[in-house]
Structures are given as C-alpha cells and as structure tokens.
Amino acid sequence: MDTKDLFALALGLTKPWYVTRNELDTAKRQLEIGIDFERGGTFPCPECDQAGCKAYDTEERSWRHLNFFQFETVLRARVPRIDCHRCGKRPVNVPWARAGSGFTLLFEALLMTMVPHMPVAAAARLLGEHDTRLWRVIHHYVDQAVAMRDDSAVQRVGIDETSSRRGHNYISIFVDLDPPRVLFATEGKDSSTVSRFAADLAAHGGDPASIKEACIDMSPAFISGLGESLPAASLTFDKFHLTKIIGDAVDKTRREERSEHPELKGQRYALLRNPDTMSDAQLDFVSDLLLRKTNLKTARAFHLKLAFQDFYRQPRVAAEAYLKKWCSWATRSRVSAMVSAARTIRNHWHGVLRWFTSKITNGLLEGINSLIQAAKTKARGYRTSRNLIAMVYLVAGKLELNLSHL
C-alpha cells in the first residue's frame, strides 16, 4: 500500500474517487491532497438519487481538512456536474464533505466537538480559520439538530431571560424541566416570546395545552404571555428570584441607614449570606445586630430575611398561614423596602405558594446563565443574538448532532 492508498483509506474514498497526489509544502506548512475520479466514472444524482449519471463538466474545488501534524491539510478535486434527465445539471455530492461546505466532514466534526468547550474565537485561532466561516458550520449542525427535537412529552417549563451585548439586548430562554434542557431561545423579553415558544413547541410535536406547570420570575410580560399562550399552566414564581427580592430589600435598607450607623459599612456580603456560610467575623456582626442593635431597621430587615427562608421549610399545609404572618410582620416593620417586598408577594400570592405543590425552581436556568455568561465574557464571537442563541442550544439543548458519518 503506498501513501496515496493510505490517504484514500483515511478519507473513506470509494470508486470512482481516488487520490492522485499528496504534496507537502514545508514553507507554507501545508499538505495538499489531490483527488480525482476515474475516466468514465458515474455518480448518483444528488436530487433524485438516479444512479449512473456521467460527468457533464467539472469545477475545481478545495476543502479544509484536519491538520496532518502541524500541516494544514487541503483537499483539491474536480467536482463533476451531472446532467440528470429529471433534475438537470447538478454538482454531485462528494463523500468527504457536505454540499456547499468548504470543510471536510471530519474537520466539521472536530469543530463541533471543540466549540461547546471554548469560545468560537479561540477555536478559530487554533484552527487558523476566520470565525464567521466556523459560525456558518455551527449554525448548520445546530439548526439541523434543533429541527429534529421531539417536544411531545414536555409538561413543565422554566422561563428566564439573559442579556447579550452588555445588557443592550435580551434573549428569553425556555427550558424543559424533565429532563433539564433548553427547548427554545428567542430575542426579546416581552410577552410575544411566549407565543413564539408555543408555536415552536407545536412545530416539534408538543402541545401548548399540555404544559401544566411553568416557573418564571415575576416579569409581567411572561405572566401575561403565559396566560395567553399556555393557558393550562400553573405559575410558580421562582424561589431564587423571591429570595433575591428579599436579599435586595435587606441591602437597600442597609445602604439607607449606613450614614447614621457607620458600623453597617462594608457588611453587604455578611447580610447577603446565610448564617451557615458566614465567617466568624460575619457571624459576630450579625449576632450583634440581631441581639443588641434591634432598633436598627437593618436588623429587622435581616431578621425578616431569615424568617422568609424558613417559609420554604414549612410543611405544605402550614405554608399559607406562615406567609400571611410573615407579610403582616413585614408590613408593620416600618422598613420601607420590606413593606414593598410584602406588597409584591401579596400581589403574586398563588404563584408564590404554588412552589409547595410544584416544587419547581429556575435553579437550572441559573446554571445555564452562568455557562452563557462565562462564554460571553471570553468570546468576541457572539457578535449577534443569533450566534448567542446557537451557543445556548449547543451548551444546554442536549442536542443530538448529526455527525454520524464518522
């Protein structure tokens, strides 16, 4: 077996294709592999599969292949056009690449293995390619895999938004909670995002009327969108979002009070934490606050925060009575940020209590968001929302990419 046969084998070439030459250009650090087809060879029509079509004319083309050690490898071949009596003149499909791609299938498979784990810009540097060419490949495989998705079993979803481009644009993300995976990502954070999700769900064999539970933050847009597009869904307001509202109220109170009480300065993080994760110094600070500085609004706010966390530890039968008591305590506290947090909770009553039945949270979305945030800070490659959305599907969509030709 000579090296030409070896390359033919490695590329999976079958008749009439064969390797004509391989040339190593050490100056250009490039390996060029020439491929041709046997004289009189025939091809199936790429449209109708009609076998035995003869070449009508040819076009010279090249494809970037996997590196051969440090050498960039390029395949060059004459691609025949056949003249099918049904479909007319068409370039044939070559076995080593997708129609229209400038990369071989193996190169694309390598790229798709790399990009979930690194910024696309970094992959582009490693591979010595411009990232817009790589994005084109990524979109192809992601779109194909998303089109194959089966949503027929979806019943519980979580919805959240994330910002792209330093907070100027938003995308909304819809997640199947069982098992966790991104179903749909779309630009915007208004109520129309929910109707687009419902249409996408139906297009993938799902039924908007089968969605029984949805977990969201308190965004009025999502609340009204769900009412219109997923009418059977019971809303659960996300536990982490509620906990954050209460935590923000504590911090707001501390900031308002710290000019009169300088001991509150620099204690933001102590008050955001829970006692079981505090340092000794932080524990001393909050014990002092709770035991001896009870006249401070910040002390009452922190006490209310601890009590709110206990709300989620109540048995289901006791939860509503507990929340009523908490709200009336907060309302009488004369801590304005807590009065307003209690008002928010009263206005979203059923969805707050729904957690005790549904037990769903958007914790998973937070995980996805942190993946996306990490990638965004590294990647210049997310120039458009479309790229960001493709990356969301790729890292969190549990897609089955069709790389099966390997």
Ligand SMILES: [Zn+2]
């Ligand atoms: Zn044909």
